[in-house]
Amino acid sequence: AKTLRLILGDQLNHHHSWFNEKSPEVQYLMLEMRQETDYVIHHVQKVVGFFLAMRTFSRELQEEGHQVIYWALDHSENTQSLTGNLQKILHSEGFEHFEYQLPDEYRLDKQLKAFCEKLDISYQVYDTEHFLTDRTFLAEFFKGKKTYLMESFYREMRKKYGILMEGDGPITGKWNYDHDNRQKLKDPLLIKPPFSLSKDVTEMKNMLDQCQVQTIGNLDAQNFPWPINREEGLQLLGYFCKELLPRFGEYQDAMYTGNAFLFHSRLSFCLNTKMLSPLEVVETVEKYWYAHQDSINIAQVEGFIRQIVGWREYMRGVYWAKMPDYSQLNYFGHDRKLPGYFWNGKTKMSCMRHAIGQSLEHAYAHHIQRLMVTGNFALLAGIHPDEVDQWYLGIYIDAIEWVEITNTRGMSQFADGGIVGTKPYVSSANYIDKMSDYCGGCHYKKNLKVGEKACPFNSLYWHFYHRNEDKLAKNPRIGMAYRTWSKMKDKEAILRQAEFYLENIEDL
Numbered sequence: 001a002k003t004l005r006l007i008l009g010d011q012l013n014h015h016h017s018w019f020n021e022k023s024p025e026v027q028y029l030m031l032e033m034r035q036e037t038d039y040v041i042h043h044v045q046k047v048v049g050f051f052l053a054m055r056t057f058s059r060e061l062q063e064e065g066h067q068v069i070y071w072a073l074d075h076s077e078n079t080q081s082l083t084g085n086l087q088k089i090l091h092s093e094g095f096e097h098f099e100y101q102l103p104d105e106y107r108l109d110k111q112l113k114a115f116c117e118k119l120d121i122s123y124q125v126y127d128t129e130h131f132l133t134d135r136t137f138l139a140e141f142f143k144g145k146k147t148y149l150m151e152s153f154y155r156e157m158r159k160k161y162g163i164l165m166e167g168d169g170p171i172t173g174k175w176n177y178d179h180d181n182r183q184k185l186k187d188p189l190l191i192k193p194p195f196s197l198s199k200d201v202t203e204m205k206n207m208l209d210q211c212q213v214q215t216i217g218n219l220d221a222q223n224f225p226w227p228i229n230r231e232e233g234l235q236l237l238g239y240f241c242k243e244l245l246p247r248f249g250e251y252q253d254a255m256y257t258g259n260a261f262l263f264h265s266r267l268s269f270c271l272n273t274k275m276l277s278p279l280e281v282v283e284t285v286e287k288y289w290y291a292h293q294d295s296i297n298i299a300q301v302e303g304f305i306r307q308i309v310g311w312r313e314y315m316r317g318v319y320w321a322k323m324p325d326y327s328q329l330n331y332f333g334h335d336r337k338l339p340g341y342f343w344n345g346k347t348k349m350s351c352m353r354h355a356i357g358q359s360l361e362h363a364y365a366h367h368i369q370r371l372m373v374t375g376n377f378a379l380l381a382g383i384h385p386d387e388v389d390q391w392y393l394g395i396y397i398d399a400i401e402w403v404e405i406t407n408t409r410g411m412s413q414f415a416d417g418g419i420v421g422t423k424p425y426v427s428s429a430n431y432i433d434k435m436s437d438y439c440g441g442c443h444y445k446k447n448l449k450v451g452e453k454a455c456p457f458n459s460l461y462w463h464f465y466h467r468n469e470d471k472l473a474k475n476p477r478i479g480m481a482y483r484t485w486s487k488m489k490d491k492e493a494i495l496r497q498a499e500f501y502l503e504n505i506e507d508l
């Protein structure tokens with residue numbers, strides 16, 4: 001039967017079994033749409049990156065002899081909606097059968113399900129053949145549990161795929177080296193230059209301008225740095241193994257004003273678009289380590305592998321276990337608007353200026369900047385999780401809801417009340433100073449809790465604990481903070497300072 005196969009923008013998996021055979025009966029469909037550019041305001045590099053990767057994928061499929069229908073954003077017949085376009089193409093081209101791969105986003109899953117229920121031709125749904133587990137694995141694994149402990153899921157994955165294993169146990173005798181991986185960067189000379197591609201994307205930028213797509217952030221149209229196909233993704237992975245892996249774990253949590261990427265891989269875009277598979281990334285890194293054990297410490301390698309077979313896979317499982325309710329959770333009932341400096345980086349707080357500034361500049365911030373600077377601030381200040389989600393979903397090149405919302409609403413904002421995390425990730429200036437060089441040049445003083453120059457993180461930290469005492473005091477992992485608070489002498493002044501900052505949040 002004449003078949004149409006839909007490929008979504010984050011389904012660029014060359015190794016999918018769909019492509020094992022060529023048939024004159026089968027045509028592939030790829031669509032650039034306003035539906036996707038507009039569901040949130042995205043960073044310009046994210047829109048450019050996705051569309052370029054899609055165009056490249058379509059070209060490569062055609063070169064391999066597959067038939068592809070590709071509608072660019074400015075294609076004359078583009079209805080700009082997925083179902084509108086599908087209806088049009090299925091009818092006008094006389095297709096007799098429709099196929100798609102399971103979307104990773106609830107939004108698209110719902111849309112395609114509803115569409116197919118009304119179809120008058122047959123249809124079939126396929127797995128994306130990308131993840132290590134299927135959608136429901138995690139929910140079954142944690143059946144009956146309130147908190148989903150990542151570590152036990154992670155060990156299960158290690159065993160299932162035999163990653164860094166010897167028999168039933170971890171190859172080095174220890175599962176997790178997290179404690180070795182918390183160093184501040186003291187010697188900037190260790191930093192390697194980022195692996196950089198520099199593509200000219202002027203044509204794409206012009207099209208987006210002509211279509212008046214609203215975006216945020218910066219783009220150097222002559223030097224687009226992100227990989228847009230598998231081959232470039234593999235180059236980035238190769239560079240990571242050789243240059244960055246030897247210190248990845250050690251400086252995984254470090255933040256430094258002089259460099260946005262440090263030892264991070266920047267592979268999330270390649271992974272989330274499925275240009276690279278998680279298993280091949282992890283196996284490449286594991287193999288590299290086996291060949292270089294004398295020069296690379298296991299802590300670096302285990303730290304990296306845990307992020308991918310642990311956290312990434314786990315977040316996906318949580319998403320499918322808890323959506324759609326997850327997107328409404330707001331455990332603390334936070335309701336404040338996101339201050340304006342999230343959109344332009346203009347704030348006197350040095351850590352926030354750097355973390356937001358580099359996000360606007362590169363569509364990138366690493367995990368600790370997202371969690372312990374911007375996310376920490378949003379949680380302490382009581383910003384509505386919807387506002388926080390929208391920002392994270394737009395600004396990062398790797399942001400797709402399944403991995404964004406679980407990290408943001410769950411891990412960072414604790415809006416799920418403790419499904420992903422066992423306690424909220426909050427800190428005062430102390431932690432930020434311990435892990436970065438941000439505080440040195442700051443307008444605010446990291447040691448002050450009260451007064452004109454007091455670092456806002458300090459009073460807001462105690463304000464957060466104070467105002468949420470009924471929700472948090474019984475948590476055994478937090479008791480210590482409440483004992484400290486109860487002994488503090490200047491409670492009133494600290495709370496007053498925090499109130500002042502919250503009332504004047506736009507001026508910080």
Ligand code: FAD
Pocket residue numbers: 263264265266267268269271272304307308311312313315365366367368370371375392393396398399400403404405407408411412
């Ligand atoms: P590296 O530090 O090199 O890590 C390697 C890989 O591990 C990453 O590419 C990523 O695939 C995976 N990984 C690491 N941490 C996580 C995690 N917590 N969850 C899932 N995968 C992880 N990641 C996204 O891919 N998309 C998002 O939209 C996203 N939003 C986030 C929002 C917040 C508030 C926080 C705290 C984290 C978010 N993360 C998100 C997770 C993490 O910050 C990014 O995956 C990482 O910074 C990407 O950079 P990298 O490729 O250099 O990562």
